[in-house]
Amino acid sequence: MPPPPKGKAPTKGAKQILVENSATVNFYRNMALGATGFYGALTLALYTDNLTAGIIFINVLVLTIYIGCYQIMKYISRPTYTENSQLIDPGLDLNMEGGMGEHVKDIVILTAITHVLAVVSNYFWLVLLLLPLRAFWLLWTNILGPWFFQEAPQDTEQDEKKRKKMERKMKRYQQ
Incomplete structure (x- = not known):
């Protein structure tokens, strides 16, 4: 395994992101x-x-997935310009590793593969069930799992002082 590169990772320019997003x-x-x-x-x-x-319904569903993914990619990669037509923001980088664009592209790839394989057998439509499974997996690993299994916050110095103060007050009231 090669050693990690030294220094700051190279970044893309706004115009390069704009061109790559359009191509993607x-x-x-x-x-x-x-x-x-x-x-x-x-x-x-x-x-x-x-x-x-049923087959027609599944095809309409697949077409809806394609259109939805296309619209999402167009929306999140929409550039922002000034009044002078200067580029301010190229939009979200669709080719960024681990980003939203990557998940949308995965959906299009899985749907296209399923669509082509469905020519051979209608049982290949079942591959589309991987989409909700992947969505649940992402929801669990990124939101639900960390929320359920996070550790309790540690007592801080200030919390310790408050606790001792409350104990002294309770002793006074008990006497």
Whole structure:
């Protein structure tokens, strides 16, 4: 394992983040369109007689996931400009490791893979159940788990003084 790099980690410039965000949004939009087109073309060509209300509903759900993820990526990477058209803020970096953009991109990838695999068998739609499991896992590890298992706060010096003062008052009242 190589030693960690020395010094400050290099940062991206605002214009670089803006360009990368635009490329990322376009890439994942094209991924969703490609998976939808592939599934639609093969399903209509080979399995038209097997289309049921359930399959149509799942496809509408998948399209809703794609549109929602696309809109989220567009929203969180929206740049802010001054009145003079100067870039103030490039928006959230979608390619930042561990960021919100990474989770949204994971959803698009899983959905596209499921959409393409569903051409082979409808049982592959069950892979979409990994989305709520992942959401619960993130909720547990980042919010609920630390909240449930946090240690009790330690007594500070001031709390100790207050406790002794209350003990003295109680002794006075008891006598």
